[in-house]
Amino acid sequence: MSLTGTPSTTPQFSFLLRSTLIYSCWITACVLADTTGNGNAIIAPVLPNNTSNNSSTGQASVLANGNADNGGGKAPAILNKTFEVHTASQLINLTINWKIDNFIFLLDQAELRSPLVSSESIGITEADGDWQLILNPTKTIAGKDYVSLNVERSGATFGNVTGRFGFYILDKKGGEAYSLFDEITNVFTVDPPENFWGWEKFIAHSVLLPSLKPSLTALTTPRKNLLVNGALHIRARLEFLSPVLVTGALKE
Numbered sequence: 001m002s003l004t005g006t007p008s009t010t011p012q013f014s015f016l017l018r019s020t021l022i023y024s025c026w027i028t029a030c031v032l033a034d035t036t037g038n039g040n041a042i043i044a045p046v047l048p049n050n051t052s053n054n055s056s057t058g059q060a061s062v063l064a065n066g067n068a069d070n071g072g073g074k075a076p077a078i079l080n081k082t083f084e085v086h087t088a089s090q091l092i093n094l095t096i097n098w099k100i101d102n103f104i105f106l107l108d109q110a111e112l113r114s115p116l117v118s119s120e121s122i123g124i125t126e127a128d129g130d131w132q133l134i135l136n137p138t139k140t141i142a143g144k145d146y147v148s149l150n151v152e153r154s155g156a157t158f159g160n161v162t163g164r165f166g167f168y169i170l171d172k173k174g175g176e177a178y179s180l181f182d183e184i185t186n187v188f189t190v191d192p193p194e195n196f197w198g199w200e201k202f203i204a205h206s207v208l209l210p211s212l213k214p215s216l217t218a219l220t221t222p223r224k225n226l227l228v229n230g231a232l233h234i235r236a237r238l239e240f241l242s243p244v245l246v247t248g249a250l251k252e
Contacts, residue, residue, distance in 0.1 A: 085248045092123050094238040096133060097170075103232040104209065107137045116154070119161070126243050127159025129190070133236055134198075138205070145205040150198025151236060153188040161188045163240040167202060169226050170233035177226055178203060181237075208232075 098114050106112065116130035132152055139148040149167050166181030186197045208226050226232070 080252070082251045083248055084251055085246065087244060087246050089244045090242040092240040092242055094122050094131070094240070096234075096236040096238070098133060098135075098234040098236070100135070100232040100234065102230050103137070103227060104230060109137050111136050119156075122240070123242065124161060124240055127156065127161045129153045129156030129161075129188075129195075131238070133234070134196075135234070139200055141201060146201045147203050147205070147208060148198070148200045149202040149234070149236075150196055150200075151238060153195040156190045156195065158190065160190070161240055162186070163188060163238055165197065165236060165238045167199070168235040168237070169203065169208075170228075170235055171226070172228040176235065178207075185241075 094117065096114060096117070100106065100112065112135045114133040114135075116132050118130050119128050122131075130153070132154065134150045134152055136148040139146045151165055153161065162185050164182050164185045166179060168176040169178040171177040180199055180202060182197075186194075188195050188197070203226075210225075
C-alpha cells in the first residue's frame, strides 16, 4: 500500500530548522562581505550620532562643533600675548649750601665738616646713615696746595646707596663760578673707604686765592675773586637713586 502527500516532520527537526533560519538572517544583517575578495569579514562600526564614517579611510570625523575635522577642517586661530614690563625709579636730589666765613684764616685747619643730614630725612628708605661734606682748606699734593672737598656717608649699618654729585663755588650773585661734577655714579657702602667720595684737588690755592701771590700779571690783569667778603660759598648737589620697582602686565 503506497502513501502520498506531505512528508511528516518531527517537532525537534522543525525547531532546529527555524533556529537555523533566524541565525542566518542575523549573520547576513551584521556581517558584510569583504570587497577586496580576501575572504575576511568586516564588522561595520557603530557610530555615535555626532560622527560620520569616512568611506575612503574608515576613520570617524567629529562634525558637531567643527573643531576637530581630520578631513581638512578649519584650523584654530593663533593667540598673541604681550608682556609689558616697567622698571620704575626716581631720583632723590639733595642740595647743601655751605658758607664759610673768613676762609683765609682757616687755611691751617685740618678739616671742616658740615652738619649731618640723615638718609631718612631725604627719603632714602632702603639704607641708613648720615651725609655731610668734609673740606680740607689746605691739602698739599706734589708741592702744590689745594682745597679738597668730599661727601661722606657716616654711621651707616645697612644698605648701599647709588649716587653721583657735583661741587660748586658761588660768586657774590649766587652764580656757580666754579664747578666739578662727577657724571659717573658711585656706590656709597656702609664701611670705608667707599663711603667717601670727592676730589682731593677740588681747587688750587693759586686759583681760589690769587691775591696771596701777587705778581705783575695779577696787578695788570684783574682775576675773579671767588671769595665774597672773605667768605667761601660752597654748594653740593647730590643725586641718589630711590628704590627700584619692577611691574609687569599681560596684554592681548
